Amino acid sequence: MPYTPAGQELANAHQLVILNIDSQGKAATVPSGRYDAKSGSVVFKTTEFSRYAVAYVTKSFADVQHVLWAKEAVEAMAVRDIIKGVSDDFAPAVSITRADFITLLVRVLELKGPGTNTAVFSDVQPTAYYAQAVAISKELGIAYGFEDNTFKPSSISRQDMMVLTAKALKAAGKPSAGSGNLAPYSDAATISTYAVDSVTSLVGSGIVNGKGGKIAPTELLTRAEAAVILSRIWATH
Template identity: 35%
Template sequence: MSKGLILARINHFSDYAVFAKEARKSFEDVTNNSFGWAKDTIETLAGAGIVAGVDSSHFEPGRPVTRAKFASLLVKALGLEVKEGTKNPFKDVKGDAWYAGAVTAAAGNGLVKGYEDGTFRPENVITREELVAMLVRAMNLPASEEKLAFKDNDKVSAWARKSVAVAAAHGLVKGFEDGTFRPGDTASRAECAVMIYRMLVAE
């Protein structure tokens, strides 16, 4: 996927985000006292139609997100489509699955790579390091010379270290108050929303 296309999508959202502040969608379970750190982001993305609640009043911000769902969110946020002639590369993604088109589009644009056994494992919950790897691929960010500065650097998988370093250098990830990144933790709906928003408004 070209960096120009990514930037065009991001620039479009940056303009729309101003309007979205007036067209926000609020949820009863996302308040200043509950997931307040993600409240503005979730309401803005919901107003832009990029994320949706589990019903009209609830977002369930703490619920884990599957790999298929995050790939779908990323594809929707960037307005990607399946390229002509692109085939689904994963043997465990059935053609009639609700996420088949999004996963195929994500793979065709280089956002996801799957596992060595040819699977995507769509129903597995996505980890923080997997999420970051997809975002870095989506943004086509250059390699960073900065070293990981999290207290749990040794827990970051070898394949994800460069992506996490790049994401940290560009402010996409900031870790937790205790200085850890927790790469193997599952990512919540709130975390996914915040990461996608940071990607869309990144300079």
């Protein structure tokens, strides 16, 4: 949709969103919508005919001021309802759970399962808020779980995040292009064998840039880091 932002909209183009307005007048944010300066338009993907509108939405969290490197990413994901805050804050330094991250991946890539009713993992209750996202990820071959048929929805390491992300991009038909160079990262040798290919591809595509000159593969993924990863996926796909 051709669009010319002005003032605050131009300065904060990441807060320009596309709304899908149904027959009842209810508006829902289209996750993929974003402003493209080169074409002078707001671009998005959709699978249905409907009414669409451009909107400038602002969401901010006071505690994100402490992690300015993630501020724009957090805001971009929040205004699209991809990621949410914790009460009135965002809690950027808090570790994100595996369940939450897979839910956010499914949401940002707008993934749909084939509906094969694949049995979920033994530790994922059907009533859990993340159950549908986990089921979709299992159907699409993103999440295989562990040998004991568990998903372990609690914490997630950075290298496991990269494995899930690489598989999700492939499932969405948008695999990471190219192969990155891990030599500049001082801890590259500590990456688990099962994660090396995923880490390499995400470094090559710019989705992962490391953390203080390291990959930090076994460190737990924080909410701020997750928001940045998601925003890079959103911006390039």
